Amino acid sequence: MCEHPTGEAVEADEWVPSGVMWPPEREIAASEVHGSLVKAVAGSKGVRFFTTYLIDVPTDASLGRVQMAIDEIAGEACGIYLTVHIAGVDAETGDPILVDEATRPFKFPCTGGVEEAISIFSENMRLAGVIR
Template identity: 75%
Template sequence: MREQPTGEAVEDDEDLTGVMWPPETEIEAPEVHASLAKAVAGSRGVRFFKTRLIDVASDVSLGNIQMAIDETAGEACGIYQTTHIAEMDANTGDPILVNEATRPFKFPCSGDFDEAISTLCENMRLAGVIR
């Protein structure tokens, strides 16, 4: 189930926590992060998707998700990617950005993207990657 706001007025005392995501986009194998591609190497019928995570409370983008779903095997595998400023270039003052990705999380899945991303997010919460 996609965790999205209802569009209705929200009362001040309502607990707005967790993450939501816009609809997924299917991507081709060359766009897939190397660690995700390696984790599903040899699987047949794998489809790749991407989306981003948004913090519900602040409406701030937290990072990106890439997901591989193998309907034949009944498995999914996903990674969470973030970009942050590592330091500032001493000569130009420009930020030096670093891209990071979690290790691939592999788990059983019926093939539904919303089920897969919900499971991935729960795994990442349990691992302390997201709140």
């Protein structure tokens, strides 16, 4: 038996966790940030940038990367979700041609720090159907 998040006891094989998790985020330099995120926070002072990747809890599969801009002075965060897709195959080498895709920047109020910002952002991406 194990305890479901609602507090209800369930058989261990009945409950499948859902949602996403991520390893500790790391701070990155502005030069490493996707151009659309830099543009979305242009003019803000004291912005710090962070990155991590999302993991689907039930399957343990990597879903993509998140980049966050945190403006502690304004109490705002702005994030983008980045994925890589195979666009084709190089005819000469047979290697896959990889293409980065990014969501539009999503800006929202956040005063709780990076962990809270990633949580809010991930939930909004799930509600929008971008991630499961």
